[in-house]
Amino acid sequence: MEDILKKITDRTKADLMIRKQNTSLSDLRAMENYSRETISFHDGIKYGSGIIAEHKRQSPSKGSFKCPASLEDIVKGYEAAGASAISCLTDEPFFGGTLKDLQEARTHVDIPILRKDFMVDLYQVHEARAYGADAILLIAACLNDEELITLSAEAINLDLDILFEVHDLEELNRVKKVVKDFKSSSYVIGVNNRDLKKFKTDIQISKDLLEHFPKKALAISESGISGPEVVQELQDLGYRGFLIGENFMKTNDPGRSCAKFIKATTL
Numbered sequence: 726m727e728d729i730l731k732k733i734t735d736r737t738k739a740d741l742m743i744r745k746q747n748t749s750l751s752d753l754r755a756m757e758n759y760s761r762e763t764i765s766f767h768d769g770i771k772y773g774s775g776i777i778a779e780h781k782r783q784s785p786s787k788g789s790f791k792c793p794a795s796l797e798d799i800v801k802g803y804e805a806a807g808a809s810a811i812s813c814l815t816d817e818p819f820f821g822g823t824l825k826d827l828q829e830a831r832t833h834v835d836i837p838i839l840r841k842d843f844m845v846d847l848y849q850v851h852e853a854r855a856y857g858a859d860a861i862l863l864i865a866a867c868l869n870d871e872e873l874i875t876l877s878a879e880a881i882n883l884d885l886d887i888l889f890e891v892h893d894l895e896e897l898n899r900v901k902k903v904v905k906d907f908k909s910s911s912y913v914i915g916v917n918n919r920d921l922k923k924f925k926t927d928i929q930i931s932k933d934l935l936e937h938f939p940k941k942a943l944a945i946s947e948s949g950i951s952g953p954e955v956v957q958e959l960q961d962l963g964y965r966g967f968l969i970g971e972n973f974m975k976t977n978d979p980g981r982s983c984a985k986f987i988k989a990t991t992l
């Protein structure tokens with residue numbers, strides 16, 4: 726596991742001990758969103774613009790984005806722009822997000838929402854459900870094979886879609902072993918273009934890995950997508966989804982930036 730991921734997941738595990746003491750599983754199950762009907766993240770991407778627009782206040786690589794817009798304006802703006810889904814960061818120490826952000830976003834939009842966090846424990850899958858997510862992120866680099874299987878089974882059980890994230894062929898092969906036993910053919914695999922050691926992004930990683938994808942997977946490219954021409958290039962290769970944060974959050978009006986971006990990808 727890369728150092729920054731270890732740092733983040735160590736902190737996540739420590740924070741989880743406190744959250745579990747404060748809020749039991751039955752408290753989570755009693756929350757209103759826990760029993761709502763989820764919206765398909767997979768279908769939202771497959772049949773929409775493919776843009777997964779991210780709400781993130783800060784990141785380890787870029788620091789604070791100092792975006793003056795409110796969460797409400799941002800997520801409503803993303804939906805109005807034609808985003809297929811929203812990615813909502815809920816990690817607080819490194820990304821400045823909260824579960825309350827997820828819960829609030831849910832009240833403002835009707836498109837699917839991905840809980841963007843570092844999932845290492847079944848409890849977090851229940852949190853995602855309780856706070857209004859439709860999908861969770863499972864990062865192969867943070868999980869061993871058994872954990873990947875256990876967390877994905879729980880997500881499916883709770884009607885949550887899964888975005889499996891990989892950085893290289895070895896991780897992709899591990900995810901392929903997990904999804905081959907899935908009854909449903911609707912699974913989503915994302916390639917993260919960010920090198921977590923150097924914090925540099927390179928879309929060549931997406932280009933190189935696509936030929937190794939399982940045929941039925943919906944392919945997503947994540948991070949460092951700098952403009953509509955990159956989306957076009959990756960779309961031509963077979964990518965269907967594009968997870969974009971910085972490009973929108975570094976502007977004063979992320980919704981407007983997203984609208985311009987989506988318009989330019991469909992010209």
Ligand SMILES: O=C(O)c1ccccc1NCC(=O)[C@H](O)[C@H](O)COP(=O)(O)O
Pocket residue numbers: 729779781784785786787917919921926947948949950968969970971972
């Ligand atoms: O963004 C980071 O610095 C980062 C560092 C360590 C782990 C994950 C990190 N980012 C999470 C993401 O995957 C991105 O927020 C997402 O793909 C959007 O990327 P971008 O469009 O480059 O903001």
